[in-house]
Amino acid sequence: MKHTDNIRVDIGLLKNYVDKKALLALQPEIDRVIKSIRNKTCAGNDFLGWLDLPFAGDSAELRNLDKVANEIRANADHLVCIGIGGSYLGARAAIDFLSSPFDKLNRKNKIIYLGHQLSTDYVYDLLRMIKNKKVYINVISKSGTTTEPGVVFRIVLDYLKNKVDAKTLAERIIATTDAKKGALHDMAVAEKYRMFVIPDNVGGRFSVLTPVGLLPIAAAGFDTHALLEGAKSMAQLCRDNDNVLDNPALTYAAARYLLYNKNKEIEILSAFDPGVQYVGEWWKQLYGESEGKEGKGIFPASTIFTTDLHSMGQYIQEGERNLFETFVTVKKMKRKVTIPELAGNKDGMNYLAGMDLAQVNHQAYRGTALAHFAGDVPNMTITLPKKDEYYLGQLFFMFEYAVAVSGLLLGINPFNQPGVEAYKQNMFALLGKPGYEDLKKQLTGK
Amino acid sequence: MKHTDNIRVDIGLLKNYVDKKALLALQPEIDRVIKSIRNKTCAGNDFLGWLDLPFAGDSAELRNLDKVANEIRANADHLVCIGIGGSYLGARAAIDFLSSPFDKLNRKNKIIYLGHQLSTDYVYDLLRMIKNKKVYINVISKSGTTTEPGVVFRIVLDYLKNKVDAKTLAERIIATTDAKKGALHDMAVAEKYRMFVIPDNVGGRFSVLTPVGLLPIAAAGFDTHALLEGAKSMAQLCRDNDNVLDNPALTYAAARYLLYNKNKEIEILSAFDPGVQYVGEWWKQLYGESEGKEGKGIFPASTIFTTDLHSMGQYIQEGERNLFETFVTVKKMKRKVTIPELAGNKDGMNYLAGMDLAQVNHQAYRGTALAHFAGDVPNMTITLPKKDEYYLGQLFFMFEYAVAVSGLLLGINPFNQPGVEAYKQNMFALLGKPGYEDLKKQLTGK
Numbered sequence: 001m002k003h004t005d006n007i008r009v010d011i012g013l014l015k016n017y018v019d020k021k022a023l024l025a026l027q028p029e030i031d032r033v034i035k036s037i038r039n040k041t042c043a044g045n046d047f048l049g050w051l052d053l054p055f056a057g058d059s060a061e062l063r064n065l066d067k068v069a070n071e072i073r074a075n076a077d078h079l080v081c082i083g084i085g086g087s088y089l090g091a092r093a094a095i096d097f098l099s100s101p102f103d104k105l106n107r108k109n110k111i112i113y114l115g116h117q118l119s120t121d122y123v124y125d126l127l128r129m130i131k132n133k134k135v136y137i138n139v140i141s142k143s144g145t146t147t148e149p150g151v152v153f154r155i156v157l158d159y160l161k162n163k164v165d166a167k168t169l170a171e172r173i174i175a176t177t178d179a180k181k182g183a184l185h186d187m188a189v190a191e192k193y194r195m196f197v198i199p200d201n202v203g204g205r206f207s208v209l210t211p212v213g214l215l216p217i218a219a220a221g222f223d224t225h226a227l228l229e230g231a232k233s234m235a236q237l238c239r240d241n242d243n244v245l246d247n248p249a250l251t252y253a254a255a256r257y258l259l260y261n262k263n264k265e266i267e268i269l270s271a272f273d274p275g276v277q278y279v280g281e282w283w284k285q286l287y288g289e290s291e292g293k294e295g296k297g298i299f300p301a302s303t304i305f306t307t308d309l310h311s312m313g314q315y316i317q318e319g320e321r322n323l324f325e326t327f328v329t330v331k332k333m334k335r336k337v338t339i340p341e342l343a344g345n346k347d348g349m350n351y352l353a354g355m356d357l358a359q360v361n362h363q364a365y366r367g368t369a370l371a372h373f374a375g376d377v378p379n380m381t382i383t384l385p386k387k388d389e390y391y392l393g394q395l396f397f398m399f400e401y402a403v404a405v406s407g408l409l410l411g412i413n414p415f416n417q418p419g420v421e422a423y424k425q426n427m428f429a430l431l432g433k434p435g436y437e438d439l440k441k442q443l444t445g446k
Numbered sequence: 447m448k449h450t451d452n453i454r455v456d457i458g459l460l461k462n463y464v465d466k467k468a469l470l471a472l473q474p475e476i477d478r479v480i481k482s483i484r485n486k487t488c489a490g491n492d493f494l495g496w497l498d499l500p501f502a503g504d505s506a507e508l509r510n511l512d513k514v515a516n517e518i519r520a521n522a523d524h525l526v527c528i529g530i531g532g533s534y535l536g537a538r539a540a541i542d543f544l545s546s547p548f549d550k551l552n553r554k555n556k557i558i559y560l561g562h563q564l565s566t567d568y569v570y571d572l573l574r575m576i577k578n579k580k581v582y583i584n585v586i587s588k589s590g591t592t593t594e595p596g597v598v599f600r601i602v603l604d605y606l607k608n609k610v611d612a613k614t615l616a617e618r619i620i621a622t623t624d625a626k627k628g629a630l631h632d633m634a635v636a637e638k639y640r641m642f643v644i645p646d647n648v649g650g651r652f653s654v655l656t657p658v659g660l661l662p663i664a665a666a667g668f669d670t671h672a673l674l675e676g677a678k679s680m681a682q683l684c685r686d687n688d689n690v691l692d693n694p695a696l697t698y699a700a701a702r703y704l705l706y707n708k709n710k711e712i713e714i715l716s717a718f719d720p721g722v723q724y725v726g727e728w729w730k731q732l733y734g735e736s737e738g739k740e741g742k743g744i745f746p747a748s749t750i751f752t753t754d755l756h757s758m759g760q761y762i763q764e765g766e767r768n769l770f771e772t773f774v775t776v777k778k779m780k781r782k783v784t785i786p787e788l789a790g791n792k793d794g795m796n797y798l799a800g801m802d803l804a805q806v807n808h809q810a811y812r813g814t815a816l817a818h819f820a821g822d823v824p825n826m827t828i829t830l831p832k833k834d835e836y837y838l839g840q841l842f843f844m845f846e847y848a849v850a851v852s853g854l855l856l857g858i859n860p861f862n863q864p865g866v867e868a869y870k871q872n873m874f875a876l877l878g879k880p881g882y883e884d885l886k887k888q889l890t891g892k
Contacts, residue, residue: 085756102558102571112548117753118807119719121546121833124781129548148752150793151785151806158786183793190792204756265766266712266745273565285757292761299712299766300758301747306594307563309869310531310650311731312746315738317865320711320745335570339597340604346636347596347629351879360597360877361564367872370889375868387567419763422821423755426813431806433797443816 003230005385006237007394009248011255013373014380017324018258023244026254026409030244033408042408044415049201050400053209054232054393061196062224065211068174068194069218073110076172077133079219080126080156082115083140083212084148085285086204087176090213090396093282094227095220097275097392100334111220114156115139115149123152127159135160138219140176140212142198144184147427176211203415205285208396223389230393238401248382249398253405255380256324260298260410264324264378268316269302271328272365275387277304279328283399290403290414297410306364313368317375325372325379328395329365332386333358449676451831452683453840455694457701459819460826463770464704469690472700472855479854480688488854490861495647496846499655500678500839507642508670511657514620514640515664519556522618523579525665526572526602528561529586529658530594531731532650533622536659536842539728540673541666543721543838546780557666560602561585561595569598573605581606584665586622586658588644590630593873622657649861651731654842669835676839684847694828695844699851701826702770706744706856710770710824714762715748717774718811721833723750725774729845736849736860743856752810763821771818771825774841775811778832779804 011018036042037051056062072079081091095111114126137156141149160169175188179197188195196211207213209231218224234249241247244254256267267287269280280302291297303312316323337357341350352360365381372379382398384391407414429439440446457464482488483497502508518525527537541557560572583602587595606615621634625643634641642657653659655677664670680695687693690700702713713733715726726748737743749758762769783803787796798806811827818825828844830837853860875885886892 084753088753089757100567100571102568102575116756117718117720117750118803118810119721120779120781120783120802120804120807122548122720123783123803125546125548127783144793145795147795147806147810148756150795151798151803154786154788154793154795155783155803157788187792265768272563274563274568275565281757284754288758288761288765292758292763292765294764295767297761297765299745299747299761299769301745304563306869307530307534308730310562310866311535311727312734312738313869314863314865315734315743315745317738317868318740319734319738319743321741322711323745333566335566337566337569337573337601340600342600342603346633347590347600349591349593349596349600352597352877355877356566357564357569357597357601358566360593360873361566363876364564364593364869364873367874367876368869371868371872375865417760419760419821420756422763422817423752423759423810423814426816427806427810428813430809430813431798431801 003233003390006233007248007385007391007398008383009251010381010383011251013369014255014259014324014378017262017264017378018255020245022258023251023254026258027244029409030250030254030405031242033405034242036408037404043413047201047203047206047415049199050203050206050209051235053202054228054235054397056228061211062214065196065215065224066218069215072136072219073221075134076110076136078110078112078130078135079216080112080114080130080135080137081140081216082137082149082153082156084116084146086207087140087149087212088113088116089278089282089285090208091216093278094208094213094217094222094392096278097387098222098389099220099275101274111216115152118148118151123155127156131163136172136174138174138176138215139184141184142178142204143182144177144187145182147424150183174215176215205289206400208282226389227393230390231397232393234394234397234401238397249401250405252326252380252382252398253402253409256298256326257406257409259324259378263322264298265322266299266301266324268323268325269300269328270305270308270325272305272361273330273333274304274307276328277302279395280304286399286403289417289420290407291410291412293412293419296412305368306361309368316372316377321376323377325377327365327369327379327381328384329381330384330387334387449679449836453680453694453831453837453844454829455697456827456829457697459815460701460705460824463708463710463824464701466691468704469697469700472704473690475855476690476696476700476851477688479851482854483850489859493647493649493652493861495645496649496652496655497681499648500674500681500843502674507657508660511642511661511664511670515661518582518665519667521580522556522582524556524558524576524581525662526558526560526576526581526583527586527662528583528595528599528602530562530592532653533586533595533658534559534562535724535728535731536654537662539724540654540659540663540668540838542724543833544668544835545666545721547720557662561598564594564597569601573602577609582618582620584620584622584661585630587630588624588650589628590623590633591628593870596629620661622661651735652846654728672835673839676836677843678839680840680843680847684843695847696851698772698826698828698844699848699855702744702772703852703855705770705824709768710744711768712745712747712770714769714771715746715774716751716754716771718751718807719776719779720750720753722774723748725841726750732845732849735863735866736853737856737858739858739865742858751814752807755814762818762823767822769823771823773811773815773825773827774830775827776830776833780833
């Protein structure tokens with residue numbers, strides 16, 4: 001299929017706060033920041049590998065990935081993906097976006113997520129569910145020592161060891177991990193698991209276009225080549241075009257930076273389709289973890305409309321005026337649903353009869369954008385021409401490039417996450433991990 | 447089963463911001479507000495019916511509800527619940543909290559939600575999925591003219607009319623609506639649907655303990671009597687005890703009011719079990735819609751940990767310091783999962799061997815609470831003794847009572863939602879609804 005269009009960003013309803021003139025005034029700052037990315041002198045310059053991922057082309061590793069994904073699709077009842085944070089959200093965002101919740105093919109349900117939290121009820125029921133099923137496991141961790149995926153991988157291995165012989169079990173485990181070192185790498189080598197590599201220069205939240213994201217997405221039956229093609233088209237645009245008005249990633253980055261400087265402290269990513277929910281979760285990690293440091297950063301929140309217009313809508317319309325909103329809309333949905341006549345018109349909705357439901361949804365979006373603007377919530381709109389892999393790839397890369405630029409404009413390192421360690425250290429101490437005796441004493445007094 | 451314990455609220459990690467002395471200093475204000483609720487002189491006093499719902503006792507309507515729920519459980523492959531906002535979130539919150547995601551009984555999956563948004567892909571796939579299934583429909587709307595449920599109810603009726611004869615179809619539709627008037631009421635009477643009543647004096651977001659919530663919860667196989675019993679125990683506590691230190695609803699209401707006055711503008715409801723996710727969504731409607739008005743109100747957000755410690759965790763630990771956090775934890779989960787030894791201890795986690803996974807999760811919670819506190823995010827903890835209907839009922843009522851008090855402390859009417867109309871008016875105009883010609887011209891220039 002030909003894709004000639006691009007994602008667009010419309011900033012018309014930012015007026016009163018941000019306009020083209022204000023964006024253009026920021027161009028020199030943007031140029032400086034882009035230069036520091038290109039010549040790899042920016043903060044966090046060891047983690048710029050994501051810039052080149054879409055250009056990887058037809059590598060041996062990607063061909064192998066397709067092969068393994070096809071094997072999983074052909075043989076497995078379920079693929080259990082064990083990972084947390086960036087080792088979970090990218091795949092889920094793509095799979096949920098591309099699947100439909102009640103898809104007969106049930107592709108989405110083939111993939112099960114695990115090791116992304118520590119709920120006993122969740123783990124117990126998952127084990128019970130896979131009891132008589134043929135499962136493959138994709139364990140995803142750079143180090144293999146992250147508590148959540150590590151401990152749950154142990155539990156699953158132990159559970160399956162009496163149900164599948166050791167050799168077969170090892171054949172059904174795929175480790176996505178470091179190329180050379182680490183606990184998971186070493187286990188994979190020793191047990192002869194198949195392996196895919198997490199590159200050293202790509203941070204977790206930028207890893208959706210590495211095997212971290214690509215293997216589960218391919219195993220769910222989606223076209224990772226189109227995903228990469230779309231990402232490549234956006235990456236090429238970001239290589240070719242530094243104009244803040246013409247490059248959607250730069251428009252978005254600059255607009256939100258200017259809004260933050262005008263005390264808009266919360267950004268709500270709002271979509272009109274439940275399939276976008278986990279794109280929102282992925283985006284929250286990407287932006288929250290990249291920018292939320294040194295006492296700075298926009299608080300990222302997400303909503304699914306029109307559902308949440310009947311929950312968060314009141315607050316957005318009339319609460320504290322420290323918000324702005326970014327709509328993510330899809331121009332062409334996969335399906336059509338025509339609204340029928342109702343004899344007698346008891347509900348008064350015959351004026352909608354004959355319309356596609358998507359038209360109603362689209363006017364709900366337009367009505368909301370105008371209402372929130374009138375309520376002093378400036379908003380912009382990112383439009384995907386279609387709900388498919390290609391434009392999702394564009395969106396992923398656009399958001400990644402934009403967060404690098406907006407993070408650097410903010411004066412922070414967008415590629416580290418020093419604050420994520422704090423709870424882990426405390427947890428280790430409270431659990432009695434050897435070496436944490438002093439911290440334990442400090443926290444508990446004993 | 448006996449329930450002798452209560453939900454508790456621990457405010458120890460609010461220190462530096464809120465302590466017992468500060469709470470006690472607010473007691474006179476709280477007394478004034480409670481008095482205005484009791485003598486029904488407060489703002490929004492037409493909508494205080496939720497206060498009495500837990501005391502309804504063994505009514506004919508509840509007995510009938512049990513009968514219908516049992517019929518649905520016995521006969522239906524799926525119950526399609528058509529509703530939005532308060533006509534959706536309460537039931538989903540309870541059903542998700544009480545179910546397990548991979549429950550063999552698949553009770554959760556028996557209930558399907560519809561009419562809570564306008565996505566064509568969602569509706570199309572749902573229709574395809576129910577094609578050869580036996581479905582009951584619970585259409586929930588006070589007026590019957592809300593666009594989302596109304597238009598989707600039309601679509602479903604039209605879809606099923608060629609698959610089921612008219613009489614059978616009507617027997618499988620249950621309308622939860624106004625007792626006397628409105629489009630849905632009139633349709634239900636004309637078509638002989640069975641009906642349950644939404645009381646006039648209970649707003650949507652306070653309706654979980656009316657048939658709006660109770661019918662789907664009962665149809666999913668959960669014990670609505672225990673839910674009401676739990677709510678009753680908390681309602682009784684709120685009748686008997688006005689002491690801000692002894693009544694968990696008052697402690698919570700007062701603490702968040704004081705935090706807001708200290709410029710904590712965002713509250714994050716954080717839980718450590720994915721089953722709590724929709725309790726968070728329900729809570730966001732309850733608090734966002736009750737308090738977000740007149741340019742005021744705490745912005746409500748929710749997270750599921752430890753998942754979101756690997757996405758929002760960085761921001762919470764080190765971003766803007768305008769946050770506080772409310773943990774919702776469950777002391778006793780339904781299941782146990784023991785962590786096994788790993789021969790060779792390659793992942794270094796043998797220090798956890800023999801522990802129940804819930805212990806690790808509990809220390810993750812404690813470690814997080816301490817880390818966020820150290821990062822200048824004051825936090826409190828609501829503890830449910832057990833994951834069951836009774837304590838969920840306590841939680842529902844506690845949150846309802848608390849939002850009434852905190853909203854009135856804030857000086858707003860916690861029971862209206864004037865801002866929800868704005869997008870609807872625009873949408874009607876843009877869709878060409880008769881009577882909205884002037885607004886359409888104003889919005890579009892034509």
